[in-house]
Amino acid sequence: MRIGEIAALTIGDVRDLDGRAVSVINLSRHQTKGSKSRRVFISAELQKLLNQYLATISDLSDSRAFIRSSRTGSHFSNVSLSLRFKAIYAQAGIKTSSHSGRRTFATRLNAAGIGMRTIQNALGHANIQTTALYCDVSDDQLANAVNVI
Template sequence: MPPIKRAPTLTPSQLRHVLNVTQATSRHPERDCLAIWLAHGAGMRCTETARLEIRDVLTPSGRLRDEVLLRAETTKNCRSRLIFLTNPKLRQAVEAYLSYRLRNRLGCTLSATEWRGLMPLTKLLLTHRGGGFELVRKRRTLPDGRKAEYWAADALEARFRELYRAAGVKTSSHAGRRSFASALLKRGVSLEQVAILLGHQDTEVTSAYIHVERKTLRAMYENAI
């Protein structure tokens, strides 16, 4: 397997710093904080986040879902998977942004009887123009040499980099997934379970980019027998 260029993981204090700076400096703090939380609290890829829709996170009655099924057409490997909106701070971020959208009438219907009055097929995260983040069709070379096409949310990725840079952190949106995976492993979640949550078919892909602290590795050896 070729070496993978790794984005750095963020510590909890670094994440808080990024969120605080975003809250203080962003023109769209509710949206941008939610984007960061979806990466760090649910392990979502940038393009998956850009393609998330209102119907994915809300029920028709307007209740915020605990489990979100990422549709196969929205994921990198075209395989559906579950993410969980169970982190209290992540849920708070979703609620804050939905309230912002309703106050500013962004993607709203004339009636609030369903979907809280939001159009279910609109993207969850909207640009300043009121539409979803643009997707770009790209091609990549697979390990076996075959070519594959995929969608990339370059505009949202650029926004992630701007938010991290404003907080003094040079990284990409992938830092969220790495931090999410590394934190789970540190808490005792197995590599196989982490791979499932990230949507990896091969645990080698997961192990290639997670970060494990030296003291965690030491504890693993001490508890091996």
């Protein structure tokens, strides 16, 4: 997900009627870049983590911001959330930006043999050429490619 999509999430976006984390987040056109609604599929591992996080939130009103400022109780701005991600990376000893997670996600899917159209849809890109720019190719992938023939 893009940083702006994460910042726009509400409790109702990530929680089902039983109070558990959803397996698919349905983003409205107002929450996405390009004003086009899309679905984001959630891995089983992330669902577990989301359930743990949901258990720690005191106000579970569906309209409340999922990730919210402790000072204001409302949504973070894209810039503020991006800076938070950067600080988390820095604490882990990783010097990078919040956006690099999307690039790594795309590159790893590509390396695992996932098709470019699937990666395009997972990232919410309108243009497959944008997706291709996100996918770095390793020397191992190149060596494996020529040995397929």
